[in-house]
Amino acid sequence: MDIKSIFYEKVINEINLLPANKLSEIYDFIHYFRLGLQNNDINSNDSIKYAGCWQDMDDNSFNDLINEVYNNRKKAFLERRNNDTNFN
Structure with missing residues (x-):
């Protein structure tokens, strides 16, 4: 059994132990995690x-x-720091 199959089985086993009302959250997490990986690949290729x-x-x-x-980074950092410390 290869490493992908081992982890696939472990993930499926863990999912099977979850209550049904939590499955949509797990789906969203996995779905957006995968999309994030795809976006990283696209951004890397663009760079x-x-x-x-x-x-x-x-x-x-x-x-x-x-x-x-x-200078632009320094200015942006100082502006961000000032915005974070202003408690109006």
């Missing part, structure tokens, strides 16, 4: 398209880009 796109960029432009990204 690969950009691999090496900065290869032809000169050093000054690349450094400007890195500094801009750093």
Whole structure:
């Protein structure tokens, strides 16, 4: 018996032990978990398209880009932190 069959059997056994009124929650969990895995695969493939796109960029432009990204992230983090600490 392969590892997939072993875990498949274990999952089915656990599901069979659940009360019927909880099965819809289990279905939703499994369904959305699977969709999340598919979305991760799609997003990973989309990201690969950009691999090496900065290869032809000169050093000054690349450094400007890195500094801009750093500053934007820092600004976003500070704004988020300020929003989290404001208790109006």
